[in-house]
Amino acid sequence: MTALPRPGLLWPAITAAAGGGTRGLAGDVAALATLDGVPRLGWVHPPPWTSVRRVLQDYEAVTRATALSVLGTGGWAFSARAAAESATTRRPVQVLDRLDPATFGTGTGGAGAAVIAVSESGRTLETAHLADAARDRWGLDPVWITGEKIAIEPGTPPPAMFGAPTSSPFLVTAMAAFADATEHAYRRFAGIATEIGGWAATTACRVAAQAGDPPTLPSPRAGRSGGLELYTLQAFRQALGGKRTAAGLRIDLTGDRRFPLAATDPPGSALPPPAGLMSRLYAASALVACLGVLFGAAFAEHHAVLQYKRLVGQVRPRPFLVPPGFPATELLRELRCARRPRAVHLVGYERSPERFLAPLARQLRRTTGTWVETHRGSSWNHHSYQAVAADPEIAVLASVPPPGRDALTGLQREIAAATCASLPGRALLIQGDPV
16 A cells, blocks of 8 residues: 555545556555456446446346346345335345245246346356256246446446446346336436545544554444345455455454444435435445555455355265254354354354244353354355454354255255365354254
8 A cells, every 4th residue: 555545535546446547546446456357346436327228228128027036146136135125116026145945935936027147257156056946946047147247337347246236237126126216316326426435435544543453343233134234244244354454454243343334324325215225335335445445455355255165065064963952052062163252153054044043042142142143044155254264263053954855955055064164163064953
């Protein structure tokens, strides 16, 4: 970093880098935002509505379908879920990012329905299998949005983790969820994007000044499963967690301190949906990018996830069977951690959180006093794994369903087993009593 920027210089440097600038601070920003040799800053400048409208015309059959299912992982899924949760049309919009067979029994397949599948590479494991399931079980061929189709403007690099609200997957979902209100909302958001960026820069500088030495940043609170909350969680933990920085940046995953996005409302957050939603999604991305620049963190990549992805299909699931009434403290002993964990993540693959993990989490908190978070897998792999993998004091209990004939259940078990194998000495694959 050539110099520690002041708030008034930080966001202009990010916008300059997004415009192709490579000198001075803009060059530093571009280097930190580079993934696969390309700066991923296409999300910074909201494209004009004329460009958005041109892209949406290509997906008119999707946005006007009687029902829409969005298949994807990470930020693509979380931002789409946020739009679906705020929908003002009567058109059902659902988001599938987990390999849960039950979803396809109660989903929105049927005459007049449409499905889109979102993956920058076109090879994301869960998305590919969900697309196959939609075709085989619903008889619907997904419309893929991948590669260069993700960006609104031709030639703009895909935005990595910051795809909302300026990418085609989000805006296609928004059009299905909000219909003609999307245009007015987008124009209102785009008109204050620079103001939101300035808020992000000011907030990031204040947070950085209070981070301590070595710097420690509070994570967003985990507990709600709304799309906006998950998008923010993903942006923060995947973009800043586990990054090698000169200052030794650390993410506090215990939830003891208040996350800055919740402390002050960014501009536009009070607007009704979808304009308020677009503003908040953009604010989360902008704030994380500003913090990445301040601490010298490569905020466009999250390479730690390769640790578990390489092991999928290579590790046989051998879960520890948890009988009814089994003491939670014994599970921590089964982990055989080298040190007592400061926090435990309970990750339920398929539908185990509602039936099994919630009471287990309560028991762990009550008997050990440890900070406990409960998450759905494999959504957790796409919003928290990067940060957890870098913190040896965070333990993971991954709960899997019993073996079954459904291929989706089998793949869930394989992903969970690979996740635990990638975190040796602090992750345990468990299976609750099926009765």
